[in-house]
Amino acid sequence: VKTVIALSRVVASLSPNPKNVVVKIPSAASGLNQALIAGTVVGLLQAKGSAGPNLANAQLNAKKEGIQVTVEPSKNGELSISVGATTVSGYPSPSGAIISGINGNKVPVPVVATGTIVISVGQNSLSHE
DSSP states (O other): OHHHHHHHHHHHHHSSSOOEEEEEEOGGGTTOHHHHHHHHHHHHHHHHTOSSOOSTTHHHHHHHHTOEEEEEEOSSSOEEEEETTEEEEEEOOTTSOEEEEETTEEEEEEEESOSOEEEEETTEEEEEO
């Protein structure tokens, strides 16, 4: 769930208005749908600077903000979070969530999804804090 929260913060930073979110999960995570949905909402709201989002009130906050999260099985066995054409994929590690790809492009070196990340997408440079 921590990985989903971290990746959701990144995808929210790259998307102007993340409302319809698709979370693709590896088969090992099946059965965790509700927890992953809650983690996604928490990450999206944390990226917006909403104070106090947590897993317990995530469903209520999602309704309030108009956020819809769909969980689907991943075809390639990778965890990914998509909002429109923006996708961030990654995996958990002992050091934190690792970003493995953005918009279908593999990241050449492991990037931990914490702190400030500067990502150049097309002609725009975006940052994630």
